[in-house]
Amino acid sequence: MDSAALDAMKTSLRGPVIGPRDAEYERTRSVYNAMIDKRPAAFVRCADAADVMAAVNHVRDSGLELAVRGGGHSGPGLCLVDDGVTVDLSPMRWVRVDPVARTAQVGGGSQLRDLDHATHGFGLATPTGIVSMTGVGGLTLGGGHGYLTRKYGLTMDNLIAADVVLADGSFVTADESHHPDLFWALRGGGGNFGVVTAFTYRLHPVDTVGAGITVWPVDHTREVLGWYREFLPQAPEDVYGFFALLTVPPAPPFPEDLHGHKMCAVVWCHTGDPERTGDVLAVVDEPARPAFHFTAPMPYTALQSMFDELIPTGYQWYWRGDFFDRIPDAAVDVHLKYGENLPTPLSLMHLYPVDAAAHRVAPDDTAWGYRDAVWSGVFAGVDPDPANAEVLRQWCVDYWEESHPYSMGGSYVNFMGQDERQDRVRATYRGHYDRLAQVKRTYDPDNLFHANQNIEPAPG
Structure with missing residues (x-):
């Protein structure tokens, strides 16, 4: 971007425009995943919708690349583009709750913690993710699933309107x-x-929930995952639990003798009477005696932010995902193999339920292509040391390649990585891809918005 174009943007927007010569440039270009190292020509920190309109016009007319940043939590770093312009919505962090209508309007730069804090004061919530630093924008547009999904559906199922x-x-x-x-x-x-x-x-009415964590030694993965795959889909919708392979962190509530041990686990959220959570989850003894089992009533906002400090901004991340409608014994063996060989203490695999209320939306009512999926899986190599980047990548790729034959073929778009091919984008949207391409031709025929898992406009 030449200096004249940069100056023109600076004079026509309320929010600041940050270029490579500005002191805050290096900090501004950092994102959640430190494996991403891109150098945009400028960041336009939009104060309001008028700023966004002006920024889009400037970037389009200048023939530059454009990316959009909401919460900056994008694993593949799609909110940045080399030598282009990032339209940064981070100043637009606001939430307005109507407790009578039970609705919330949320600024495009907001994070889940902004939404959760504002709605929790009224004993309300909407389904979102499990890390409160996540941006509402990318999460919602990709679908959005988390602790409330079995009870109240996906995030996008609770979207009433969008200003665009x-x-x-x-x-x-x-x-x-x-x-x-x-x-x-x-x-x-x-x-x-x-x-x-x-x-x-x-x-929806959500206040105090029953939170729980159950962990078993990783060598019990066959028994535990074999039990979980049968129990969870048949459980009441008030019971949510995602399955995980992990290394126990050196932090509460885990006892010190488990710190650093590889485990399989289920993280629970019970939206029924939180005083009954212990009784509801007494079944965790069925597959094998847990090494640790914890339940407690907890404000929903506390559960939402429980893992924030374990995986802060600035670590190396490499991830991939897939949808699953079943977990056969052969797939269980793959999970055991890679769970026993987690490459770093923060690397993980999660299986998030996307059934129950999420299945009650008709397949063609939204662009989400997998209403028949039961789990959304993610394989993530994570570590603070850049020297381990290739180790993380290789473990994740190998794990994904061995488990993919047992998948449904496509992935949750927010779990797709930085090197996915176009055939993976098509697989993610299944039979909806062509319809999406038609909508793309109507609203973005020149594919200005292509710094994403891209849907190409249908031919004219």
């Missing part, structure tokens, strides 16, 4: 009655169709 700046710089509100084709595509289609400056969500 389109590729031509215009502003629209998309909902069931206005731009319904765009609204359909936004629910699962990622950041392909515009910059969402505000989301409006439906809220």
Whole structure:
């Protein structure tokens, strides 16, 4: 970007425009995944929707690459683009709750903790992810699943409306009655169709929940995962539990004698009477005696932020994902093999339930392509040391390649990595891809918004 173009943006926007010569540039270009090292020509920190409109017009007319950053939590670093412009929504962190209508309108730069804090004061919540530093924008546009999914569906299933700046710089509100084709595509289609400056969500009564963590030695993975795959899908919708392979961290509530040991685990959330959580989860003894089992009533916001400090911003990440509708014995053996060989103490595998309430939405009602999936899996190599980047990558790729034959073929778009091919994008959207490509042609025919897991516009 030449200096004249940079100056033009600086004079026409309320928010700051940060270039490589500015003191805050290096800090601004850092993202959650330290494995990402990109150098944009500029960051436009938008103060409001008008700033976003102006920024999109400037970038488009200058012929530059464009990326969009909400919470900056993108694993593959899609919120940055070398030598282009990042439209940064981070100043747009605000939440307005209507406790009577049970809705919340949320700024596009907000994080889950902003939404959770604002709604929790009214005893309300909407389904989101499990790490409170995650941005609401990327999570919602990719689908969004977490502790409340079995009870209340995916994040996007609770989206009522979205304010969007389109590729031509215009502003629209998309909902069931206005731009319904765009609204359909936004629910699962990622950041392909515009910059969402505000989301409006439906809220549900959630206050104190029953939280729980159960861990077994990793060599019990066959028994535990064999039990979990049968128990969880048949459990009441008030019971949520994601399965994990992990190394026990040196932190509460785990006893010191378990610190550093490889384990299989289930992390629980019970949205029924939290005083009954212990009785509801007494079944954890069935597959094998746990090495540790913990339950307690807990504010939902505390459960949402439980893992934040274990995996802070600035670590090396390499991840891939897949959807699963079953976990055959051969797949269990793969999980045991890689769980016993976690390459670093923070590397992990999670299987998140996406059944129950998420299955009650019709397959074609949203762009999400896997309403018949039961679990969304992620394989993640994680470590603070850049010297381990290749070790993380290789473990993750090998694990994914051995487990992929037991998958449904596609992945949750937010668990796709930085080197996914176009055939993987198609597999993620299944039969919805062509319809998404038609919507893309309508709203972004020149593919301005392509710094994402990209859906190419249908031919004209």
